[in-house]
Amino acid sequence: MLAKLFSGDFPRSRVLAALLLVILFSLACAPFLTTGARMLNVAATICIFIVLAASYDLLLGYTGIVSFAHTMFYGIGAYGVGLALNSIAANWWAVFAGVIAALLLSLALALVIGLFSLRVKAIFFAMITLAVASAFAVLASQLSDFTGGEDGRSFTVPEILHPDFRLFDAEVFGRVIDGKLITYYLVFCSALVLFLLMLRIVNSPFGRVLQAIRENDFRAEALGYRTAIYRTIGNCLAALIATLAGALMTLWLRYVGPATFLSFEVMTDVLLIVVIGGMGTLYGAVIGATLLILAQNYLHALMGQTSAALSGIPWLSMLFHPDRWLLWLGVLFVLSVYFFPSGIVGRLRRSARPA
């Protein structure tokens, strides 16, 4: 049963398994463990970035494709749902129509990009994805009548997801079951299902072929696999899942805009998550996303406290001033890439394997 759920791909390290359980438990119970809206926002962001980074790992880690268009698909999902809710009506039909339209657009774009450029060298594919993604980002901010331009669009979500909605009058475990909480569980459950689905994909025979292509595409060809087709399917799958992640994020934020969904920073965040967590293993996305999102949200506060504690020492307190938090985030990245070249999961798994 468990093997079927995990598709036979277990963490293979006690520390990793424990970490994953802690993360799963925290995310599952996040609304009851905390009361702050900010913490719940962090938890939802982690859920979505796990899916986004894991789908990127399908490309980078499993197939060895470098793509810069992943945020574009994420943005398509967000804009699809956001604009549908904004222009049609705040109901589930609009969400549904938005998701379907976004998925179709993503599929078409991924297919076209894939068929045109996955046959050629990896660097050309990377360049083309970069060009298409930049064009899409410009388009989204320029078509301001439709997309809201740089400001983006805020919209109303279906009533059950609305913060004012109350499922019960009474509190459950000291928490009002409101629309925000229902949205959180929609995000959490969707993320979990998508993650398990990806685990199934990478451990299927199809996933093995992707890995074979990553390791040696000439050999994969000589074994009779049309690598261009497998690469294109992988690209499409990753794009579709990123689209769904974007749709979830926009439902959570009740907002869609280019800075949140299409900016290059989102892309670098995803890259960092995959590299720090560990390429070629979906669990890497879980660890990486949790670490990065926590660091982005709490490093600032942590440093404020440290700086206050060190206020007697002028030079050190300057160094730990909250305004320097990006510097420390950078230092953390450099150190983690230096000490864990195969990512945190790769490192944990290696120390777990008997020498």
Next chain:
Amino acid sequence: MSEALLTLKGVHTHIGQYHILQGIDLVVPKNGLMVLLGRNGAGKTTTLRTIMGLWHASQGTVNFAGRDITHSATPDISCAGIAYVPENMGIFADLTVRENLFLAARNVKKAGEMDTARLEWIFGFFPALRKFWGQPAGTLSGGQKQMLAIARAIVEPRKLLLVDEPTKGLAPAIVRSLIDAFLELKTTETTILLVEQNFNFVKSLGDSVAVIDDGRMVHTGTMAELSGDMDLQQKLLGLALEHQY
């Protein structure tokens, strides 16, 4: 000589600006083992890669089992029944031995459904594969990787097996087990085209032999003829072989 399985006619192959094969004519008869000999850089590997479609011939034709495959794509050539064991073996290091073999078993949908009788047959001459079944292939030794590379090519019956210098850098004991494996393979329906520099290794194995030099065929004949004629060996294979006797 029995009917031809693979025929190369006047094949020229260019790699970038280099004209590597300059009109190769080669007939690989059905069944049995043919050895392709030649100095370093003579064009042996390029011949195999041209057959496999990894390089395309600029002139001439490659005909396999009655089909023109000169311009076919590599996956099609593979599906037509040619398996290729390249010199660098090209195993998938991060995947396990089992997964490597499963990828090569194209007619099998699930890893659990691989032909166990055939696997047992392969384990018979490559027992190390059974031992390291669940291990990442990257952790195997050089000889074991070579065994895996060959096993991958024969996990399903193929019409033609192209093997590029399997003994390179291997210990004598492993070379002997490779000889046993090839002798066993010869009893099956598979035709083998073996590229080798180690004449001692192929002397006992080959049925027929072709010698290539500077991108051209300089000799074809039976192995018995070549191994019995020291002068011919001297002439074709040069001083490089001297110390091996």
